[in-house]
Structures are given as C-alpha cells and as structure tokens.
Amino acid sequence: MITAATVRYFAATLENSPRHKLASQGPGMLSPVELLSVVLSKDGEDGSATLHLARELLQSAYSIRGLSNLSPAKLRELGLSETDVYRFKAAFELGRRADRAGLGDRQACNKPEDVVQLFGFLADEKREHFCCVLLDTKNQVMNWLTVHIGTVSSSVVGVREFFRPALQQGATSVIAVHNHPSGNPEPSPEDIEVTRALAEAGRILEVPLLDHVIIGSEQNYVSLHRLGYIG
Template sequence: MTTHSFLIRDVPKDDRPRERLLTEGAGSLSNVELLAILLRTGSKNESVLTLANRILHHFDGLRLLKDAAVEEITDLPGVGEAKAAQLLAAFELGRRMVRLQYDQRYSIRNPEDCAKYMMEEMRFLTQEHFICLYLNTKNQIIHRQTVFIGSLNASIVHPREVFKEACRRSAASIICLHNHPSGDPSPSPEDIEVTRRLVECGKMMGIELLDHIIIGEHKFVSLKEKGYIH
C-alpha cells in the first residue's frame, strides 16, 4: 500500500491555512495554522495541522518553542532537520524584524522610549541580562552591549566593565537595563546598590547614568523615576 505525507492540500479548501491567510490575512490565523504553513507537510500518520498542534502542545506554546534547540525539535516524531530548520529560520527572522523597527540612532527621551526599545527582546529571557545603552550628546544610541548574564550582584556587575565601553565609544551618557525572568520588575536591594555604585562612578568620570530600567512581563520600572538616580 502506498503511503504519503499529509499536505496542506489534504485539508478541505475552506479550512486550508494558506488560503485563509491570503483571503483573510495572517492575523486571522491561529498559532497552529501559522505553524502548519511553515511545516508544509505532516507525516504518513498525521496531518500537518495535527503535527503543528502536537509541536505547540509539547513546548507549551510559542514561548518555549522559539528558544528550542534543533535537537529538541527533531526529537519529536515526524519532525526532521528540514522542518526544524524552517521553524528556527522563521523565529530568527521574527527577532530580526523586531530589531529593525529601530535604527542605530534611536533617540531616548524618557524611560518609556527605552523600555519600548528593549522590551520585546528582554521580556522572554530566562536568565537576567545586564545590558548597557551608550548614548551621544543628543541622547541617541551609539552602541549597546550585554555586560553580564546571571543573577545581579553588586560585586559582579563592576562599574569598570560598564564605563570601559563608554570611554571607548566616547559616550556622553549611559542607560542600564536588566530583566527579571519572574516578570515582576520590582527592584531588589541588589538592584538599588548596583545603581548607586554606577551613579557615583559616573559622576567621577563625567559620564552620566541617565537611568537603570528593570524589564518585566510587559512592565518596567525606572530607578530614575523611583528616585534612586539624582
């Protein structure tokens, strides 16, 4: 008996994700349907929509799937290296398109501008990342750098690492950001201590720390607005 992989065309025409995308727009499709379009084919035992649904269920949605390694994806029955590569390429394009919204001369006028610039990139991180934005005299971003990854600690995030790059780039000021994987951006005592040390060093070097922003789940806290930066 001849077997074949289930294709999008095996689905009734009115229910085909690709046709619905063209007629109704991508925004009308579910995550399962969009994933099915990327996968293109199912396996000899299940339709492409069933496969897409199984993948999303395995990873508990897009949040974990987008960061999955190729080995984690290909471990699933019916998903080979070609399908895994298609998914990883799509996720990377999405990340790059988010970054394309802002060019290198993005201006920071207030904490909201800064949070908007980094929110989508940082809110999904599973570890704390301490990132510095280096600005020119017009408050435009001239460089960004991840200084540290891990739990924030005043003895680990050393001002030397923060201001070394500021001197190298001739930055006029700095904005620091880090994320709380818990989703709660409330500052810890360590966050406040790190901020105070950076403010003091900035004053001595003539490079102002404009703000330290903590990113949570669609929320942020500005330590400048909280009164910890004068």
Template sequence: MRIREIPKSDRPREKLTERGAGSLTDAELLAIFLRTGIRGKSAISVAADLLQQKGGLIGLSRSTASELSRGTCGVGPAKAAELAAAFELGKRLARGGIERPVLDSAEAIFSYVGADLQAMNRETVKVILLDTKLRLIRVEDISLGSINESVAHPREILRPALLHSAYAVVLVHNHPSGDPSPSQADRRLTVQLAEASRIMQITLLDHVICGTSDGGRSPYFSFRDSGLL
C-alpha cells in the same frame, strides 16, 4: 477534533482572513505555523500542548530552534526553525525600524530592548550607549548570570562608554521571574554606578529592569522615574 472537522469559519486560517489575526488565540496562531497535527491531535491541540510545556509565549520565545524540536511531539526541525524565525522577527519589529532611535525615556528604552530581554531565561545585563542628543550609539552585552542573579561591576559597565565616547549610558537588565521590582543588589549597583559615572563625567540616564506585565503591573521598573536616580 481535527481542524477539518471544525466549522470552516472557525478554522485558524479562515478565521484570520475573515476577522483578523487579533481574533485568534495563541494556540490558533501557533497552529497556523505548525500546519498539521499528529495522530489523535489537531495542530491546535499540539500548539496548546507546546504552550503549556514552555510556559506560554514568553517561555516559547526563549527557546532555541533545537530546544523546540527536541522532545516536542509534532514539532520537527523545519517547524522549529520557522517558529524561532517568527519570534526573532517580532523582536526586531518591537525594536522599531529607526536606525538610531532617541532613547530619552524608560518607555522608549523598554520598547527598544524589552522584547530581547524578556526572551532571556537568565538574568542578563546590557548597557545602552547614547550620544549628546540621547540617540543610540550601540548596545553592549555586559554579563549573563544565573536564573535569578547576574554579576556586574561599574567598571565593566562604563568601559564601553569610554571606548565609544558615549555621552550617556542606560543600564538595562531583566528579571526572568517577570517581576521587575528592584532587589537590594540592584539598588546598590545603581548607587555605585551613579557615583562612578559622576566621577568619569558620563551621564547615567537610567537603570531599567525588564519583566512582564503579568497581573496588570508595569513590565519594567525605571530608577529615574521612581526618583531613585
């Protein structure tokens, strides 16, 4: 069914205006960006196909503009660029507008970097540097690994803290599978990093693993909150 054949009150744009953006499905929201469909398919159908092809919104957010336009029927370079820009705006909004936020809890840490890490399709390790009031100094990329494994060493993790005179650090990384449960390698690294931090008199505030909230589980795992740090 073409969008013009849908009752006016159920068309994505009209529905958004009358009922709010929260009333739209993922496919309907995407259809607003796509604007037009292709022969035999409405913009909503093209959007639904795109979501299925990319594995939902998380998979879609991990795609670059070139990946979105390559081999995706109905999505050209201009539409792909608009979608990539929309996802980037969402990530920046998720990080908040505070220039130097206080990151003193796993919840605050996940709110600041979770969207970025969820968008990664490779296991990625970052270190967050904090001052004595646990305010953000900067976020440093440490390593980019394979789909399910990343290699990091305490010396690479702590080097930025020394360079920027950080009082505390938070290790964060993602599990592209979506399950934030720590592996044995994650546990070993945390123990090693805690010992190295103690020797160097740098506070290891937490190690947070970012995943997704699929099935009602928490989208992140905190070693500190779990009593493992």
C-alpha cells in the same frame, strides 16, 4: 530507462522546491514551513527533503514565536542534528537582532517609557539580561549590548565591563536596563547596590548613568532614577 515523463516530473519537483522558489520568487513568497526547510537543508539539497521535518517542528511549537523558544534538547528530540540545532538557533537570533535594530533611525531615550518601548522584548526572557544602552549628545541610542546574563549583583555586573563600550564608542551617557523573569519589576537590594555603583562610576568617568530601568511583565517597569537612586 529514463523517460520524458520522468524528466518532466523531476523538473517540476525542482521548480516547486523551497530553495528554487526562494531563488526565483524571493523569501517573501515562501510559507513558514518552506522557509524553515531551507534553513535546515544541507549544501546541495533543495529543501524538499526537510519539508516533513519543518512541518513537525512548526506543529510542535504551534507558532513561529513558539519555534524560537524551543530548547536545544527539544529540537534534538524532534530529530535535528547538533549542526541543525546550532543553525536553527543562530537564524532565529539573527532575526531577533534585526527586529530590535529597527529601520536604522536612532531612537531617543528621554524617559523610562522610551526604554521600555525599545527593550520590552526582555519581558519574554527566562533569565535576567543586564544591558548597557549607549547614548549620544541628543540621548539617541548609538548602540546597546548585553553585559551579563544571570542574577544581578555588584560582584557580577562589573563597572569596568559596563562602561568599557561607552568609552570605546564615545558615548555621552548610558542607561542600564534589565529584566525580572518573575514579572515583578520592584528593585532588589542588589539592584539598588549595582545602580549606585554604576552611577558613582559614571560621575567619575564623566559618562553619567541617566537611569536604570527594570522591566517586568505586561509592560510593568520601574525607573530607579524616578525612585531617587540616581542623583
């Protein structure tokens, strides 16, 4: 028989559940474990069932930043289903992109240091990310996108793919930026070859390449414009 005490117990449990707390108090009032449990909970669940799993994940990663770097294989090893892994990685990627987007004001890129300030996060990437930054007439960032992930060479970083977004979105000029996971930002012969090809294409298309910034570790960087590879 269901007693009044049982009803009160389940009512109190529901009120303290992560999803109910999120709805009634807002996400800012949830702990990292509670937020993670909501991300991992399925339709119809209140998040309580995944609290234990969320605690284990956070303990394994040692920090929220560590959580975002857990590999899919490690997540599956810790008990996440394939669907949970996809949901987990997608949620963190959205967070990264929101953080990179800033508050909505366009950031000017007038010097390499401005580029490094915006793209310093690339220093944490384990693979090379080659990005195209689209600028307006005031050298303010209109948009940016990753055009290639992996080793940089002229055969994989195509001029057409690099400049297509700039032409489609009406950019006045562009900046190339990529990272060296080794931490050493010194340009390779392939980096120089790609830079020269993009600079020449930019002159022809009348969308000049203003710089190519290579980011290493601990704010180390190199500007190929300053090195004289972009006229």
